[in-house]
Amino acid sequence: MSKWYPKNGRVIFHVDMNSFYASVEMAFDPKLKGKPLAIAGNPEERRGIVVTSSYEARKFGVKTTMPVGEARRLCPELMVMRPNFERYRTASKEMFKILADVTSLIQPVSIDEGYMDITNCASQGSPPEIAERIQQRIADELDLPCSIGIAPNKFLAKMASDMKKPMGITILRKRDLQNKLWPLPIEEMYGVGDKTAEKLRRIKVETIGDLAAHPVLELKRLLGINGERLQNRANGDDQRPVDPDAVHEFKSIGTSTTLPEDTTDDEEVRSVLRRLTHKVEARMKNKKVLAQNVQLMIRYHDRKTVTRSRQLKEFIQSAEDLFQVSLQLFDEHWNQEPIRLLGITAQDLAEKSEITQQLDLFNYEQYASKEKLYKAIDDLTEKYGSNPFQPLSAPQNNTVTTSFQKDFLDDFKKE
Numbered sequence: 053m054s055k056w057y058p059k060n061g062r063v064i065f066h067v068d069m070n071s072f073y074a075s076v077e078m079a080f081d082p083k084l085k086g087k088p089l090a091i092a093g094n095p096e097e098r099r100g101i102v103v104t105s106s107y108e109a110r111k112f113g114v115k116t117t118m119p120v121g122e123a124r125r126l127c128p129e130l131m132v133m134r135p136n137f138e139r140y141r142t143a144s145k146e147m148f149k150i151l152a153d154v155t156s157l158i159q160p161v162s163i164d165e166g167y168m169d170i171t172n173c174a175s176q177g178s179p180p181e182i183a184e185r186i187q188q189r190i191a192d193e194l195d196l197p198c199s200i201g202i203a204p205n206k207f208l209a210k211m212a213s214d215m216k217k218p219m220g221i222t223i224l225r226k227r228d229l230q231n232k233l234w235p236l237p238i239e240e241m242y243g244v245g246d247k248t249a250e251k252l253r254r255i256k257v258e259t260i261g262d263l264a265a266h267p268v269l270e271l272k273r274l275l276g277i278n279g280e281r282l283q284n285r286a287n288g289d290d291q292r293p294v295d296p297d298a299v300h301e302f303k304s305i306g307t308s309t310t311l312p313e314d315t316t317d318d319e320e321v322r323s324v325l326r327r328l329t330h331k332v333e334a335r336m337k338n339k340k341v342l343a344q345n346v347q348l349m350i351r352y353h354d355r356k357t358v359t360r361s362r363q364l365k366e367f368i369q370s371a372e373d374l375f376q377v378s379l380q381l382f383d384e385h386w387n388q389e390p391i392r393l394l395g396i397t398a399q400d401l402a403e404k405s406e407i408t409q410q411l412d413l414f415n416y417e418q419y420a421s422k423e424k425l426y427k428a429i430d431d432l433t434e435k436y437g438s439n440p441f442q443p444l445s446a447p448q449n450n451t452v453t454t455s456f457q458k459d460f461l462d463d464f465k466k467e
Contacts, residue, residue, distance in 0.1 A: 057174045058204075064294060065168040065183060066201040066209035067151060069144075069190075070218035072164035073135055074106040076143045079195035088112060089131045092120050093360050093385065100384065101362065103135055107218060116363070137359075140164075143194060150189050154182060159294045162400060165213075167206055169294035183221045191219075205290035208233075210242050226288040233286075234261025243282060245366045248275065260286050305339065306347070307331045308395025314353040316390050321382065328396045329374035336398055342367035343398035346374060348381040351393035360385045367402060374398065 057063060069075065073091040078084045088109035092100045100120040112127035124130050144163045151158050154176065157169035176182055183200040190198050199220040201212025211233060212224035224232060239249040241260050251274055257263050263271075264286035271279030284290070307328055315321065336343065346368075347361035360381050368374065378396050 056178045057171065061204050062169060062171045062293075063173075063179050064203055064206055064209040065170060065179070065186075066203075066206070066213040067147075067166055067168065067186065068199050068201070068213040068217075069147065069164035070197040070199055071104055071106055071110075072143075072196075073104045073140055074109075075196050076140050077133060077136070078106070079143070080139060084131065087131055088114070088127050088129055089133065090114055090120070090123055091135050092123075092132050093135065093362075093381075100132075103363070117365075143196065146194055147190055147196070147198075150186060150193065154186065156296065157294050158296055159298050161298075167209065167294045180221060180223065187219065187221065205288070206292050206294065207242065207285045207290035208288055214240075214242075229264075229288050230261070233288075234259060234264060236260050238263060241282070241286065243285065247366065248282075251275070304347075304397045304399040304401065305332055305335045305341070305343070306395060306397030307335075308349060308393055310393045311391065314390035314392050316388065321386075321391065321394065322379065324394050325378050325382065325396065326371070326375055328394065329371040329378060332374055332396055332398050333369060333371040336369050336401075339401075340404045341401040342369045342404055343374075343401050344368075345399035346377040346381070347397040347399055348378050348385070349393070349395035349397070350382070350386065350391060351395075352387075353390040353392050355392070357393075358385065361397075361399065363400070369404075 074089045077089065077091065086108060087106070088111075089106040090109055091103045091105070093103060102114060102116055102118045102120060102123050104116055105114045105123070109123070109127055109130055112130075114123045114127055114130065120132055124132070140163060147164075148158065148160060148166065151166065151168055155168055155170055155173055158166055159168075160166040170176075170179060170182060173182060177185075179202045183202060187198055187200060190196050197218040199213045199217045199222070201209040201215070201222050201224060203209040203212050203224045204226065208224045208226075212222040213220075215222045215224070215232070236259060238244055238252050238257055238259055239246065241263070244252070252263065255266070255270060255274060257266055263283055266283065268280055268283055271283055273279075275282065309324060309328065311320075311324065344364050344367050345361055346364070347359055349357065349359045351357040362377055362381060364377065368377075374396065
């Protein structure tokens with residue numbers, strides 16, 4: 053057993069549920085199994101967006117974030133369903149309970165994935181044996197597929213879990229990097245978004261292997277300290293521990309406000325959304341985090357409440373980016389009835405220091421060029437208590453707001 057459990061190293065799992073929302077629906081209704089299925093925020097609208105799809109649908113080219121109309125053109129037999137988040141939260145909790153039977157060192161990172169540290173689990177068998185038991189229990193008890201990556205650190209475990217789906221178990225050791233990891237295109241590396249990949253390709257970094265071997269000074273000039281961090285990861289170095297307490301630290305950041313009067317005024321809604329996004333941005337900056345998911349809550353005059361969210365390819369932080377995503381969600385999902393309350397939540401949070409610098413979804417170059425100016429404004433704001441250069445378009449705070457936490461990790465925390 054010693055070859056699997058080194059004295060000075062770790063054994064890390066990354067457990068990733070496969071096509072989670074669609075798989076949960078298939079487990080709930082077996083008649084859906086084997087059929088092309090997509091989960092979409094607004095399936096009745098051609099402009100509704102696909103949240104996830106089954107592997108049967110993916111064979112036709114159906115992808116996450118694709119408009120429903122385009123998905124149906126690619127796959128005329130496609131079945132489209134609205135998401136049932138309570139059903140998904142329940143399945144997620146049961147999945148994490150199964151993981152907890154192996155070790156208490158579990159770090160959930162989203163509703164459908166998490167890390168495990170099994171370094172001290174030698175009495176339970178070899179890592180592949182433990183992974184097979186976990187995978188089989190999740191399949192038998194929940195009727196859900198998952199893939200598991202096994203590696204000496206979190207980054208390699210994450211990369212390994214993506215290498216074989218669905219129902220894969222992949223081992224990725226440092227000695228495997230040259231054959232398994234380095235040949236992959238740079239955009240397939242976890243932590244490298246589209247914009248970072250584009251920048252790296254400009255300096256002839258086409259693969260993960262190219263990144264591993266590239267002069268570090270040029271990477272730091274291009275991407276700052278994150279250039280060096282990405283190169284370390286490409287070489288298989290990642291010292292981050294599996295931290296069960298991380299769930300307490302990173303949940304979501306949100307705020308909401310009840311309107312003075314129920315309204316259908318589009319301009320008033322836009323003004324409220326701008327005010328909310330500025331408040332969320334301020335709290336995100338204070339906590340030094342970025343978000344990869346934005347959720348909008350709409351409560352109507354009859355107290356009916358709907359929440360809709362969008363997963364993003366890049367991490368964002370600025371109020372403008374939050375506003376644009378929130379406005380898109382509003383335009384897609386507002387039923388034209390009078391609105392009583394609006395809320396915005398930034399979710400899937402990550403420390404700014406831990407990810408590549410992709411702060412602005414739409415205007416990264418402009419943001420980077422003004423970063424020193426923004427830093428100076430932040431310093432003055434901290435010194436004098438308010439932003440002395442508040443833009444005219446930024447709404448003033450003159451209403452009482454309330455924070456709300458909709459992220460599933462809040463529920464996990466309470467278990």
